[in-house]
Amino acid sequence: MSGRHAAPGPADRVPIAPAAIPGNSSAPWESTEVLPAVSPHRAARKKLANYAGKAAVAASVALVASIGIVNADVSDASEQAAPAASNLAYLDLRTESLSSRGTDRDVINEDRVIVSIEADGETIEQSLGGGTVGDVLAAAGIVVGPDDIVSEQLNSPLVDGQQITIQRVDGDIVTEEIVDAHESTTVKSDSLYKGEKKVTTAGVDGHAVHTYRVVMVDGEEVSREVLAEVVTQERVDEVITEGTKERPRAVAASTNSSSSGATSSGPVMSGSNREIGQTLAANRGWTGEQWTCLDALWKRESNWNHLAQNRSSGAYGIPQALPGSKMGSVASDWRTNPATQITWGLNYISGRYGTPCGAWSHSQSRGWY
Structure with a gap:
């Protein structure tokens, strides 16, 4: 043997298996890691950079082997770099999947239902990802009283562009004094001479106290029910006697x-x-x-x-x-x-x-x- 080291033979070659790269297997590469739910694009880019570096290492090994420093030829280097390239292709697909997943979220946002609510003198718009009329009113912070009138059933499903109106209904007990004005009648009598008149019965106005239940809708009276009527003074009609007797x-x-x-x-x-x-x-x-x-x-x-x-x-x-x-x-x-x-x-x-x-x-x- 000369002082120069002989190039290693085929038996001395050290194959670079795909498993030599962390996270790889002899089968096509699959990641068992669960990508984080937050910022999936960032995680994908990080993975891509990691495996791009590994692919660069494999390519370097193949280059060194091609000039005889390592017992590997160019074909071996290509074989060693193939898993990394395959991994890069998978990551590209993974990134596209994550990007499409973000697009799906935008579609979901576009599918939210927007309704118009008119209540208490104001009109607001409220969006909700489905549900019922009662759900969207709760989301808007609007409380419906037991007597209030809602234009839609609370358990009915929402429809995009729907207009919901709420009328506030209030009840009150009101007491009023009623005056019944007396009337006047004239009667003829021969107890007086012609031309003479005399008030034989003095007129008295009647008085009563009425109690009502008043119903108001959005501040306007819509009904009035009489609960009680108490007469405090009976009405007495005036009677005037006019004479008919000859003088x-x-x-x-x-x-x-x-x-x-x-x-x-x-x-x-x-x-x-x-x-x-x-x-x-x-x-x-x-x-x-x-x-x-x-x-x-x-x-x-x-x-x-x-x-x-x-x-x-x-x-x-x-x-x-x-x-x-x-x-x-x-x-x-x-x-x-x-x-x-x-x-x-x-x-x-x-x-x-x-x-x-x-x-x-x-x-x-x-x-x-």
């Missing part, structure tokens, strides 16, 4: 002649003393308040009795003339004829007080007139 007519005074001289008598009128008085007063325009004053005055003096006589003073008749003979200025039948007495009394009131109310006021303050 009595005065009979002209008669003159009786006798040998002793002529005497006159006052008018003869039908009706009660009070009715005769009302008629004669009305002839002077004393109705309404003036008649009320005259009626009160002569009720106090004589209670409309044409035979009334004051035992102490001698005042006589309906107007209580003092002395009674004063009434003879009207007619000589002043003792027995109410019309004569009333005529004299009206003349006296007119001349001294102006009106019956003037006489009545004086009588109230002084006790006489």
Whole structure:
């Protein structure tokens, strides 16, 4: 042997098996590692770089063997590099798979359902990867009350582009006071003369308290149910009586002649003393308040009795003339004829007080007139 080392023969060759590269086997390369769920592209690139380096080492070994430093020829080097190249091809496919997996995620995002929700005066859009109307309302943080109205069933499946409306329903108990205004009716009666009217029944408004259950939808009243009605004051309708009776007519005074001289008598009128008085007063325009004053005055003096006589003073008749003979200025039948007495009394009131109310006021303050 010379000083130079002989190149190793075929028997001395050391084959570089695919298993010499970590993670490889004699069968086509398969990775038993589970790629991380997060950043799959980064993991794939890391794997690719690792095995690219291993493939470079194998290629270097093949190159050295080709120049005789290692007992291997070019064909052997190619055989040694084949597993690494195969691994690189697998990694390319793996990377493409991971990339397509990311694309699948984008597709899933595109498949999310987007719905429009209108509630509480606002409209929002909410997306969800399927589910029901109730699910999307929960995801949006919208609470549906037991009486609220939802445009869709809560358990119905979502539809992309769906519009969901929620109407808020509130209930309240309301109490109100109700006023029932009285009405007025007029009845005819012969208890009063024609032209006279009198309120025989005073009108009173009715009062009641009503309790309601009021239902509001989105702030607007949609229904009102009466729960209770309590009457606190019954309504009373006003009744006005209007007279139909004809007023009595005065009979002209008669003159009786006798040998002793002529005497006159006052008018003869039908009706009660009070009715005769009302008629004669009305002839002077004393109705309404003036008649009320005259009626009160002569009720106090004589209670409309044409035979009334004051035992102490001698005042006589309906107007209580003092002395009674004063009434003879009207007619000589002043003792027995109410019309004569009333005529004299009206003349006296007119001349001294102006009106019956003037006489009545004086009588109230002084006790006489």
